[in-house]
Amino acid sequence: MSSETSQVEGQRRPGRPRDERADAAIVAAALELLGEVGVHRFRMDDVAGRAGVGKATIYRRYPSKERLVAAAVASLVSEIAVPDTGSTRGDLRSLMRDAVAVYSRPHAGGLMAGLVEAMCHEPALAAAVREGFLATRRRALERVIERGVERGDLAAGLDLQLALDVLGGPLFYRLLITGGPIDGQLADGVVELILTGFGVPRGNHPKGA
Amino acid sequence: MSSETSQVEGQRRPGRPRDERADAAIVAAALELLGEVGVHRFRMDDVAGRAGVGKATIYRRYPSKERLVAAAVASLVSEIAVPDTGSTRGDLRSLMRDAVAVYSRPHAGGLMAGLVEAMCHEPALAAAVREGFLATRRRALERVIERGVERGDLAAGLDLQLALDVLGGPLFYRLLITGGPIDGQLADGVVELILTGFGVPRGNHPKGA
DNA sequence: GCATTGCGATACTTGACAGTATCGTAATTG
DNA sequence: CAATTACGATACTGTCAAGTATCGCAATGC
CATH class of the missing domain: 1.10.357.10 (Tetracycline Repressor, domain 2)
Structure with missing residues (x-):
């Protein structure tokens, strides 16, 4: 679930596989930039630059800026266990x-x-x-x-x-x-x-x- | 203080005076739009349209979009009295x-x-x-x-x-x-x-x- | 009347940026 | 090997909107 583009399990496309480090780098860079400059001044070129990635690599995963933002936010969701300390x-x-x-x-x-x-x-x-x-x-x-x-x-x-x-x-x-x-x-x-x-x-x- | 452009009290420029209704209409329209669409999609053309005013009329008062936004926000500041109900x-x-x-x-x-x-x-x-x-x-x-x-x-x-x-x-x-x-x-x-x-x-x- | 400034409207210029295309190269499968 | 897809880089296109300029007209002071 690290990337947006879904793919049926087990069946694999020919050609060079996606670089998973790029997946992570893109989301990380997006989150950093969102926090630093806000949605308002959030630029795809900057994401690419910070992630050390070409723009095409981003657009291969996310069809638009909005979808990237949504995915980055979604990546923050985490599980929370109900604690039981006794009191x-x-x-x-x-x-x-x-x-x-x-x-x-x-x-x-x-x-x-x-x-x-x-x-x-x-x-x-x-x-x-x-x-x-x-x-x-x-x-x-x-x-x-x-x-x-x-x-x-x-x-x-x-x-x-x-x-x-x-x-x-x-x-x-x-x-x-x-x-x-x-x-x-x-x-x-x-x-x-x-x-x-x-x-x-x-x-x-x-x-x- | 309804407009941004300050002017020394009592001394008045020649020519047609500023329309105070425009002052109010601009700020009101700006506040409405800020609330409705957010800063992100806040357009000067829309402000002009909603205020029933030409863009020049806005730019005569505020040198930039940012300054208009700041002024609109500042207009919300209100005085708050300390209540004294007895309890x-x-x-x-x-x-x-x-x-x-x-x-x-x-x-x-x-x-x-x-x-x-x-x-x-x-x-x-x-x-x-x-x-x-x-x-x-x-x-x-x-x-x-x-x-x-x-x-x-x-x-x-x-x-x-x-x-x-x-x-x-x-x-x-x-x-x-x-x-x-x-x-x-x-x-x-x-x-x-x-x-x-x-x-x-x-x-x-x-x-x- | 004349100069000056403001008005709404509209056209224009300009910069920024989303998204696309292309290039040469790398990693896979068969 | 060939075919396919991914990679980073860079150049390009198209759109959108901020800000400016201009027009014809209105309101003010002198």
Whole structure:
């Protein structure tokens, strides 16, 4: 799935095979440039130059600039396992620290900004990003919160959407707007807020009086 | 300040004066288009067409497309008063509902997305937006939180930056990413979370046992 | 009235860049 | 070996849009 052009398994075309290093170099260069200069000034010639590749090599794989951009973005989708540290706090922290790591990648800000911009005017891309990029992380958080409720750490009637957006929003906000630090302190602070704010009403705290 | 070209007060050039309606129409058309199609496909010809104005009329005011975009964005800056409802909850809700209203404007999503994208690659614009757009709202929230601490509603040692980003982040996140509802429920939910999560430690809760 | 500036409209110039074509060469299969 | 496809490089084509110039006319001050 590293390249766009699909090919039936096992059956192989005659002639020189595609260079897989070129596949990787093209996507890597595209991601770098998207982050650095934005979709706006993203040029195919630059991609070719940075990837050390001829333009024809790109167009042999992707029929247009848009498709290359889409493929580059799609390559960022990754699997997220639901953590199980034994405590709700530990699980939430684990997921949030993962998120911090993702948002701390080299050109995460520029990349996200470009992505967001594109999503607003291309519903298909928006759907793809929401489903491929966001949904897995969101489902993992959802599962952890559910378990938190079962454990009695979180209130049963909590507003799940609100909780998810409070967990994700501040990171995103710092990345794109305030420019504040995206670090463990932020991650842990948000988690504590959720645990306190959505914790079960006080008085019946298990280990307390 | 409706137009870019400055002119010394009181001293006036000969000839026909600028049409102020054109000033307004140009900025309005620019904002609409920025929200609808994004910076990427923002065309001066379209601005002229929508504003019912010749291109020369635009270029007489703004020397380039970039400057027009910057001016249009700058026109969005508004004053924000620090509310004083008598309670921390009321003050926070008031500010948050203002924010909800701003984010609910016609093309707020597209506009914000384009703005964010531009900010990532133009530090000058980023600084301008942060200072003119964000700082006033942020300072108002800051003041309200300070008063909340003085009143004893909020803990003295709270992480102010975190509180501000938790108040602002979720709205922003829904606007640009999740597409969730931006309404009173969100605003109030976030406020309750802040009040509970950053409230003074329990036990000395005034009305509880 | 006359000079000056602004107006909308339209035509024009110019640069940037997506996408294509071509060249000489390299890696495969048969 | 021949046929086929890929490679990097470079030149080319075509389109799109920013910015300029010009036209005939309107509004202002002198």
